[in-house]
Amino acid sequence: xxxxxxxxxxxxxxxxxxxxIEAAIELIAEKSIQQLTIKNLAKKLGVTDGALYRHFNSKIxxxxxxxxxxxxxxxxxxxxxxxxxxxxxxxxEDIFLYRLKYFTQRPAVAAVIFSESIFxxxxxxxxxxxxxxxxxxxxxxxxxxxxxxxGEIRKGILIDETIYITIGSMRYxxxxxxxxxxxxxxxxxxxQLLGNLKELLKC
Amino acid sequence: xxxxxxxxxxxxxxxxxxxxIEAAIELIAEKSIQQLTIKNLAKKLGVTDGALYRHFNSKIxxxxxxxxxxxxxxxxxxxxxxxxxxxxxxxxEDIFLYRLKYFTQRPAVAAVIFSESIFxxxxxxxxxxxxxxxxxxxxxxxxxxxxxxxGEIRKGILIDETIYITIGSMRYxxxxxxxxxxxxxxxxxxxQLLGNLKELLKC
Amino acid sequence: xxxxxxxxxxxxxxxxxxxxIEAAIELIAEKSIQQLTIKNLAKKLGVTDGALYRHFNSKIxxxxxxxxxxxxxxxxxxxxxxxxxxxxxxxxEDIFLYRLKYFTQRPAVAAVIFSESIFxxxxxxxxxxxxxxxxxxxxxxxxxxxxxxxGEIRKGILIDETIYITIGSMRYxxxxxxxxxxxxxxxxxxxQLLGNLKELLKC
Amino acid sequence: xxxxxxxxxxxxxxxxxxxxIEAAIELIAEKSIQQLTIKNLAKKLGVTDGALYRHFNSKIxxxxxxxxxxxxxxxxxxxxxxxxxxxxxxxxEDIFLYRLKYFTQRPAVAAVIFSESIFxxxxxxxxxxxxxxxxxxxxxxxxxxxxxxxGEIRKGILIDETIYITIGSMRYxxxxxxxxxxxxxxxxxxxQLLGNLKELLKC
DNA sequence: GATGAATGAGGGTTCATTCAT
DNA sequence: GATGAATGAACCCTCATTCAT
Numbered sequence: 001x002x003x004x005x006x007x008x009x010x011x012x013x014x015x016x017x018x019x020x021i022e023a024a025i026e027l028i029a030e031k032s033i034q035q036l037t038i039k040n041l042a043k044k045l046g047v048t049d050g051a052l053y054r055h056f057n058s059k060i061x062x063x064x065x066x067x068x069x070x071x072x073x074x075x076x077x078x079x080x081x082x083x084x085x086x087x088x089x090x091x092x093e094d095i096f097l098y099r100l101k102y103f104t105q106r107p108a109v110a111a112v113i114f115s116e117s118i119f120x121x122x123x124x125x126x127x128x129x130x131x132x133x134x135x136x137x138x139x140x141x142x143x144x145x146x147x148x149x150x151g152e153i154r155k156g157i158l159i160d161e162t163i164y165i166t167i168g169s170m171r172y173x174x175x176x177x178x179x180x181x182x183x184x185x186x187x188x189x190x191x192q193l194l195g196n197l198k199e200l201l202k203c
Numbered sequence: 204x205x206x207x208x209x210x211x212x213x214x215x216x217x218x219x220x221x222x223x224i225e226a227a228i229e230l231i232a233e234k235s236i237q238q239l240t241i242k243n244l245a246k247k248l249g250v251t252d253g254a255l256y257r258h259f260n261s262k263i264x265x266x267x268x269x270x271x272x273x274x275x276x277x278x279x280x281x282x283x284x285x286x287x288x289x290x291x292x293x294x295x296e297d298i299f300l301y302r303l304k305y306f307t308q309r310p311a312v313a314a315v316i317f318s319e320s321i322f323x324x325x326x327x328x329x330x331x332x333x334x335x336x337x338x339x340x341x342x343x344x345x346x347x348x349x350x351x352x353x354g355e356i357r358k359g360i361l362i363d364e365t366i367y368i369t370i371g372s373m374r375y376x377x378x379x380x381x382x383x384x385x386x387x388x389x390x391x392x393x394x395q396l397l398g399n400l401k402e403l404l405k406c
Numbered sequence: 407x408x409x410x411x412x413x414x415x416x417x418x419x420x421x422x423x424x425x426x427i428e429a430a431i432e433l434i435a436e437k438s439i440q441q442l443t444i445k446n447l448a449k450k451l452g453v454t455d456g457a458l459y460r461h462f463n464s465k466i467x468x469x470x471x472x473x474x475x476x477x478x479x480x481x482x483x484x485x486x487x488x489x490x491x492x493x494x495x496x497x498x499e500d501i502f503l504y505r506l507k508y509f510t511q512r513p514a515v516a517a518v519i520f521s522e523s524i525f526x527x528x529x530x531x532x533x534x535x536x537x538x539x540x541x542x543x544x545x546x547x548x549x550x551x552x553x554x555x556x557g558e559i560r561k562g563i564l565i566d567e568t569i570y571i572t573i574g575s576m577r578y579x580x581x582x583x584x585x586x587x588x589x590x591x592x593x594x595x596x597x598q599l600l601g602n603l604k605e606l607l608k609c
Numbered sequence: 610x611x612x613x614x615x616x617x618x619x620x621x622x623x624x625x626x627x628x629x630i631e632a633a634i635e636l637i638a639e640k641s642i643q644q645l646t647i648k649n650l651a652k653k654l655g656v657t658d659g660a661l662y663r664h665f666n667s668k669i670x671x672x673x674x675x676x677x678x679x680x681x682x683x684x685x686x687x688x689x690x691x692x693x694x695x696x697x698x699x700x701x702e703d704i705f706l707y708r709l710k711y712f713t714q715r716p717a718v719a720a721v722i723f724s725e726s727i728f729x730x731x732x733x734x735x736x737x738x739x740x741x742x743x744x745x746x747x748x749x750x751x752x753x754x755x756x757x758x759x760g761e762i763r764k765g766i767l768i769d770e771t772i773y774i775t776i777g778s779m780r781y782x783x784x785x786x787x788x789x790x791x792x793x794x795x796x797x798x799x800x801q802l803l804g805n806l807k808e809l810l811k812c
Numbered sequence: 813g814a815t816g817a818a819t820g821a822g823g824g825t826t827c828a829t830t831c832a833t
Numbered sequence: 834g835a836t837g838a839a840t841g842a843a844c845c846c847t848c849a850t851t852c853a854t
Contacts, residue, residue: 117236120235157402172370179336250818536789567804574779602766648822657841659839659842815854820849820850826845827843832838
């Protein structure tokens with residue numbers, strides 16, 4: 001396989017690329033996204049700095065790799081839930097609890113998704129985060145619309161605002177969890193929060 | 204005024220310190236928080252790097268200066284609203300709309316407040332952000348409790364979760380606004396969002 | 407008094423100059439000679455950096471001031487001993503024990519005298535240290551010569567070498583004392599060392 | 610060879626590390642230890658500052674590298690002399706003259722060994738100098754004890770004090786040589802001094 | 813006499829990236 | 834594919850010194 005092809009291809013990662021991304025995620029989880037340097041990453045992988053550049057054109061591409069991985073994984077979950085045809089509020093719950101469980105198991109994911117301020121310098125990174133969020137918003141929009149039509153969600157609610165409320169409250173929960181050093185059970189608190197949200201949204 | 208005093212005093216900033224903080228805020232607004240370097244800041248002020256160290260002990264202290272300024276300003280607003288004795292939902296609106304107006308006028312404030320991922324390396328910065336958030340949560344808690352007692356807010360709502368919902372949705376609105384390059388009117392959207400929130404919360 | 411005169415005059419120090427030198431000595435004793443910066447010194451004196459330059463033309467002049475003070479003080483002791491007409495070996499003891507007592511009381515003096523490596527960059531400082539040492543050597547030479555003539559010190563000893571032996575061993579004692587964090591009684595050990603030296607030198 | 614290993618290994622230096630240490634020693638000899646800056650050192654080696662950090666973690670580690678080199682070299686000499694089974698006073702001479710010859714050839718060594726006042730800020734450096742001195746003291750102690758037992762050195766002499774006298778006088782000789790700009794023949798004077806010392810110590 | 817502000821040169825260090833081998 | 838070495842730009846910070854007020 002041509003070396004210059006696979007470095008640019010979006011969704012076909014080589015085994016080595018996957019390893020690097022995996023190591024990067026671990027590094028972020030153990031230390032912080034600020035500690036994700038080429039040097040540290042190479043050390044963790046047991047290779048030299050230069051070696052990484054055989055597999056990625058730049059550090060930004062590694063970060064994009066992480067984001068794409070998350071995105072692919074989230075997309076799959078969203079699609080599945082959409083197809084499930086369960087009641088709207090149940091779908092809600094499925095999406096958010098899945099996400100929280102994922103964050104609990106892999107805190108690095110949260111660290112990356114919540115690093116907009118660090119990504120601000122690069123268009124591609126900003127765009128990737130944007131796409132990630134938009135993807136969730138779009139799915140929620142479909143679910144909410146359907147829920148309203150089916151009488152599962154109270155009328156008189158503006159859809160876009162409801163999206164902000166749900167995503168926003170979940171994000172803030174995660175933010176607090178991270179700032180407080182993960183000293184409470186994210187999933188458990190999420191269940192409570194979702195209960196409240198559902199209470200507010202239902203007819 | 205003694206030179207060694209003003210560097211440590213928390214809330215008594217010299218004129219020069221205020222100028223530096225102001226320039227830092229502008230710099231963040233124009234470029235990004237990543238571009239807030241001592242060199243850039245000094246250049247913006249038309250002085251040399253070293254000059255800044257007459258007024259602040261470190262770059263972190265400058266960032267703390269910014270945060271403390273916001274905090275002082277926010278605290279004042281929160282206190283005023285608390286004392287106002289308006290209906291709970293009105294107080295809600297006052298707090299959030301004030302905040303959004305502020306962000307609109309000074310986008311740098313949002314940039315700083317939302318930079319947790321950058322601050323993560325420093326305890327003092329993390330603590331300052333934490334205090335800022337906690338301060339808002341505490342005020343909201345008081346308002347919500349009072350609102351429930353007075354029958355202005357629907358019963359059966361968990362207070363903590365309501366706090367997460369309100370703060371979270373406002374934060375997400377700002378996050379979206381920032382990621383989309385401030386291409387919509389934050390205040391206007393905020394009014395809509397608040398309308399929805401109030402609808403959900405009222406009896 | 408003309409401001410430009412007193413700054414250059416060698417041995418007539420103003421009260422303020424004496425205060426500054428005193429503070430510098432204290433600073434060295436408390437911290438280390440590396441911590442003797444204009445800023446630290448000014449802070450200790452409760453004035454601003456610039457103020458010091460009213461009294462000394464440069465930091466080097468302050469260091470020279472310290473050295474001159476020591477020199478004057480040592481000269482007085484040496485003269486007194488020389489005049490005392492006590493037996494040579496007794497004079498020996500007087501000089502060295504006086505010095506050790508002085509070092510014990512004012513560790514900063516030792517810190518300065520033993521800072522040749524730091525002074526190496528400046529001719530005047532090197533010269534001052536040189537003069538300090540030469541002064542001691544000259545006095546010892548006179549005492550030893552007299553001691554040999556009077557039959558108090560064994561013949562067949564080369565005078566210069568004896569000087570090196572005595573000064574050197576005392577200096578090394580002080581060096582060890584300093585490197586070991588002053589964890590033994592310098593004076594007491596000095597008495598022992600001198601006993602041995604006298605034993606070696608006497609007829 | 611792994612890049613992360615060799616930076617921490619104590620006594621196995623890479624070729625490049627040796628080159629850097631060598632350049633540092635030359636720099637100190639030509640200028641002074643105060644001129645040993647990362648920038649000057651890199652310039653001398655014809656590389657950029659950062660390049661040095663591939664080979665040493667910090668400037669202090671470079672200094673430690675120098676000290677360890679000296680220490681290894683001195684240890685070898687001391688061991689050899691100890692094993693030689695020559696008369697005690699001869700062993701004395703061997704040690705000190707070897708040292709002086711070394712200093713004559715490499716004045717930088719003296720500059721570093723006599724830089725305690727500069728090292729005072731760092732524990733590791735202080736410790737290294739301490740070890741260097743202690744190593745010499747320990748060897749001398751063994752030699753002197755043996756000399757006394759064999760009747761080569763006069764009885765009634767306190768061993769520790771004799772150590773101070775010998776090391777101290779040699780050090781002072783070197784100090785004088787350095788302060789006087791190396792304007793006399795260190796080795797020649799050392800022979801004289803040792804002659805005197807031996808005269809004083811022998812039975 | 814002292815202050816407050818600034819300078820300018822330099823300090824050690826980090827980091828993404830490149831490239832010959 | 835990987836290594837080892839280097840680059841160059843940037844980073845935060847320190848310090849002796851100057852000077853208008």
